[in-house]
Amino acid sequence: QSVLTQPPSVSAAPGQKVTISCSGSSSNIGNNYVSWYQQLPGKAPKLLIYDDNNRPSGIPDRFSGSKSGTSATLGITGLQTGDEADYYCGTWDSGLSDVVFGGGTKLTVL
């Protein structure tokens, strides 16, 4: 059971928009920055979003992050088949004294 809760799967059609939620508590998301990672099939995770809503260089602006209270959200617009991947949220949990990740969300682009 992950400390951060993500939906196991989401799906949408090419060109559409999808959001992936990440729910936590005041000991993690509520008081620490959230990052998001994309893991393409058979590949290592790749940083998509850091500090809640910042994109590293090279990440297209189709990807966005937001946070409200103890929940964070990853948004992807203009979906492409190449976006099919597992997506993970991560943050620091002050109570556990540990870096924690969500259980991951599998995105299917229909």
Place this chain on the structure above:
Amino acid sequence: QVQLQESGPGLVKPSETLSLICTVSGYSITNGHFWGWIRQPPGKGLECIGTVYHSGNTHYSPSLKSRLTISVDTSKNQFSLKLRSVTAADTALYYCARFEGYSSSWNGDGYFDSWGQGSLVTVSS
């Protein structure tokens, strides 16, 4: 551009020690980041194992702390992982990664911005 590469045995016997090395290229390990290990059991999610700073300061996951040693060799631009008394539950893809934090003192706030390709370690007799 920083690159990370894991190396080590792909098969470890139960009760023995899992040892992995991460070689960093294109970036000096002493440039002020933490360096970490993350693992992913087959078909499952990510778990942070621990991190090390170039000074040798470490942070270990509380769930693994009693079996874990992470160290750094600045002369080789490498850092390493040793996990003792392994069981089948330690079978996983092990990734090394650079952690971008906001202080030279560990407070956990930050993110993993560069990852190695991963090394599969199977625990089996």
